[in-house]
Amino acid sequence: MRLTSRQADGVQVVRVEAERIDAAAAIQFKDEMRRCTAEGPDRVVLDLAEVDFVDSSGLGAIVAAMKDLGADRQLDLAALSPAVEKVFRLTRMDTVFAIFGSAESALAGDPR
Amino acid sequence: MQATRADTGPCGRAVLADLDCAASPIGVRDAVRVLRRRLALAGVATGIITDVEIAVTEALNNIVEHALHGADTAPIRLRASSSGARLRVVLRDRGAPMPQLAAPRSGPAPTELPRIELPEGGFGRLLICELAERVRYDRRGQENVLTLDFRNCPSP
Numbered sequence: 549m550r551l552t553s554r555q556a557d558g559v560q561v562v563r564v565e566a567e568r569i570d571a572a573a574a575i576q577f578k579d580e581m582r583r584c585t586a587e588g589p590d591r592v593v594l595d596l597a598e599v600d601f602v603d604s605s606g607l608g609a610i611v612a613a614m615k616d617l618g619a620d621r622q623l624d625l626a627a628l629s630p631a632v633e634k635v636f637r638l639t640r641m642d643t644v645f646a647i648f649g650s651a652e653s654a655l656a657g658d659p660r
Numbered sequence: 661m662q663a664t665r666a667d668t669g670p671c672g673r674a675v676l677a678d679l680d681c682a683a684s685p686i687g688v689r690d691a692v693r694v695l696r697r698r699l700a701l702a703g704v705a706t707g708i709i710t711d712v713e714i715a716v717t718e719a720l721n722n723i724v725e726h727a728l729h730g731a732d733t734a735p736i737r738l739r740a741s742s743s744g745a746r747l748r749v750v751l752r753d754r755g756a757p758m759p760q761l762a763a764p765r766s767g768p769a770p771t772e773l774p775r776i777e778l779p780e781g782g783f784g785r786l787l788i789c790e791l792a793e794r795v796r797y798d799r800r801g802q803e804n805v806l807t808l809d810f811r812n813c814p815s816p
Contacts, residue, residue: 571721572685603717604787608780615775631710638790639783644770 549576560588563595569606581613595651597627626654673743680735688720715791718784747812
């Protein structure tokens, strides 16, 4: 589970360099997210372009990562693949996050 | 135009996959990867494969976590078959009896919850029940048998 982080326009973009955030990877994801967002801008965008699949453990880990940021910071999501989008939609967790088509559109504030 | 769907024959059910799943999260990942490949080879539509992948991953993780309590035990048996408009996945394990897989009570909409109260778990059952057309659990002797039926034709 590898996360790469960059800052642009005062926003932290964390890119997940793994194909799956699932039961086998959820704990590592949570730990890595906590480590790389311990300090930083109020707005964090999680770039999921590489991620083909998120199961309920992965979803829980993403929710946990959002909570870990604290009340003053926000976690947005970008580049959800069809299977990932489906999991967020069926669980209605797509209403909890701002979701963008790509990291670039997240930075531009454009939902498409 | 060539036909690309697998010929299921006059008596219906064609076995698409028959494999062991090691009782661990990595084992689940590996088994689902094989299942996905077999379904694609059989000409199952991508959207249906996604639904099956999500529901079967959740069901297998559930078995590993609850029936087998994470212990190193015998593998879970997975069999996928199709008959025309339906795709069936049967999971068998020799772990502890599992509670009935009733559809979960729907709680408050996530947008109604303060951030601190957002759930981090309990989504698995919801996903299985949303994606499978029918879910059946049987206890047969020392074995749990979970049957998931999926529609095998994409919606128009």
